[in-house]
Amino acid sequence: MSAVVLGAGMHPWGKWGRPFTEYGVAAARAALRDADLAWTDVQYVVGAGTIRNGYPGFVAGATFAQAMGWSGARIASCYAACASGAQALDIARTRILAGLCDVAMVVGADSTPKGFFKPVGGDRPDDPDWLRFRLLGATNPAYFALYARRRMALYGDTAEDFAAVKVKNALAGSLNDNARYRRTVTAGQVLDSPMVADPLRLMDICATSDGAAALVLASEDFARRHGARGPVRLAAVSTVTPSFPDTVLGLPDFATDSTAAVPPPERTFRASIAHAAYEEAGLGPGDLSFAEVYDLSTALELDWVEEIGLCPPGEAGKLLRAGDTSLGGRIPVNPSGGLASFGEAVPAQAIAQVCELTWQLRGRAGSRQITGARVGLAANQGLFGHGSAIIATT
């Protein structure tokens, strides 16, 4: 038995300056239209939360449920930073698989302030996120830059390689009506953009955006009774922590775990996220038709390409240069345009990834359609040790 996706919907991403609830409702209604269901058919609703919208964000499920009109549905809210949407999906899918409901709605939306993400205000020296800014000024892009510089030192990747990721993803994003950035870019534009955190430039780093995404999930039996033909199946939802000792410096930490007493695990944290999903789905990287990965920076996409097993460590640049990860390539990565084209709307982005999996697997991704797409993987990592990956199949 599987949980299936009956409906997928988004509000276009951008800087719209409206309350996040509006975006979420728009996405939820789009997902319901796609599923050919009414709001009152939804038995369970999960809202992915954000901490930047204060009190309403903490209770996202109820905020969306009230905005859609109280319907007496079962409800949950969940916050797991960038993995919030995936965890919300996990909760809904699990409830369906347990037989506790037939139809569930998962929704995430955000209105994001301009500039660097920064911690909640006040004087809070017991919060590692607050401390990393206070003591070091270590922004999220600073961590992405550490990973990027490490790639250059270990594998010989260049700024031109990183720019080529942006060029690739911007081209895909130019074909996506929901993307914030719809213009193609040249490598020269990326390399001429201002340096933010050496070696990453402004156009190497994803923006912060407003946006929303929603999914209607159902049991297979319900989908059949409802007349859905060949719905997309969720073959795996992995939500894992790192394994001790985590030897890659992660946001917002000051240091890695020590290997003084325990040797490093077989897989890095990011690699373990995809591995858990492959194990659950009984599939491997060779089965994938495409992948959506967390390109918070251009260089980070190359890390992910290796960590989801598309090639050995150090060889993602080779795949990129060969065009393998482009639309029309052997294994397209971020056919939606990725975060490079959407920007970050934290509680929505993992759900948005699954919207793209759904549209691609239905063969309805328009001019960015991957021919014969049968299996898609979406991977992401949430601050403070939340990892998640989702595998969807036809």
Place this chain on the structure above:
Amino acid sequence: MDAPVIDGWFTVDGGTAHLLGTRCADCRTVCFPPRTGFCPNPRCAGENLAETRLSRRGTVWSYTNACYPPPTPFVAAEPYTPVTLAAVELAEEGIVVLGQVKDLTVEELHVGMELELTWGPLADGPPVWMWGRP
């Protein structure tokens, strides 16, 4: 030296800076920042975490800078000069520790070079640990 920006994470002893971590009495796992209560090794039930000074020298795991002033609660100097950051690997402890870099720009750093612990003031006064030229 003014009061450090945070208590118990580093000390300056006779002009020499030391990072203060903890070491588990049972499994010997080292932590930075220092922990209280429970060992982070999931297979260790240790609750006796003793303060330990970390190695003062290590090799650069990676580095970057902040070309734009970081947001609050960081206090940026006026005029702003980019803050350099390095993640330094301490071989003995098997740990990578992030810190500001003193008096070196990204052009002067490379992965694998040796740096030594030092300290310097934040823009608003309190001292913090930094990585510097040995």
